[in-house]
Amino acid sequence: MEIKKIAVLGAGQMGNGIAQVCAQAGYEVTMRDIAQKFLDSGMATIKKNLERGLKKGKITQEEVDAVLGRVKPVLEMKDAVKDADLIIEAIPEIVKLKLDTWNEVDKLAPQEAYLASNTSSISITQMAAATKRPEKFVGCHFFNPVPAMGLIEIIKGAATNDESVEVIKQLAKKLNKQTVIVNEAPGFAVNRLLVPAINEAIFAIQEGVTTVEDMDLSIKLGLNWPMGPL
Structure with missing residues (x-):
């Protein structure tokens, strides 16, 4: 059709x-x-x-x-x-x-x-x-x-x-x-990976690993994402 x-x-x-x-x-x-x-x-x-x-x-x-x-x-x-x-x-x-x-x-x-x-x-x-x-x-x-x-x-x-x-x-x-x-599966493909990544970034901030700004910068430059997870 x-x-x-x-x-x-x-x-x-x-x-x-x-x-x-x-x-x-x-x-x-x-x-x-x-x-x-x-x-x-x-x-x-x-x-x-x-x-x-x-x-x-x-x-x-x-x-x-x-x-x-x-x-x-x-x-x-x-x-x-x-x-x-x-x-x-x-x-x-x-x-x-x-x-x-x-x-x-x-x-x-x-x-x-x-x-x-x-x-x-x-x-x-x-x-x-x-x-x-x-x-x-x-x-x-x-x-x-x-x-x-x-x-x-x-x-x-x-x-x-x-x-x-x-x-x-x-x-x-x-x-x-x-x-x-x-x-069909929870989160399908993209969000199956994206949501845990965002969660881990939040956990890292809670644990004092780094700041929000440095977490975003790390992901943008280290993984070449267009923006950070936060």
């Missing part, structure tokens, strides 16, 4: 970033949130990001206008998902909220639509079970800031089929992002 229309649920930091990169890749995007102020803020962020690219000569004014024209902010769930080929959820990491959202989406979205969650920690299998199409449910974990980060984690739930994985792989290709495929 060719993906042409994408619904992004959530207009926050991750949601507006996902909507932006999808629109830049030529997809028609609906971006849904629960209040107009969140939609306005999300659209303002997209515009600001694009205008930054315009000033750097990375994009033309015509392209800015075209991208903004491909993102449609909506309040009603049915308006967001009724024609979507792929639905990407990027709402707060609250289990009940996600389960309720997916239950609603499943009733409103076309039966052929694929379902993807941007969660960084919640079980894909658990969310998929809130729908009647768990085989079409997949983890699609972007990283922050979405326009700048080049990786998408594809997480397979217990029922996720190969076709759903391939849909996200093809999406990532159009977005000029690399993918890694991960079987």
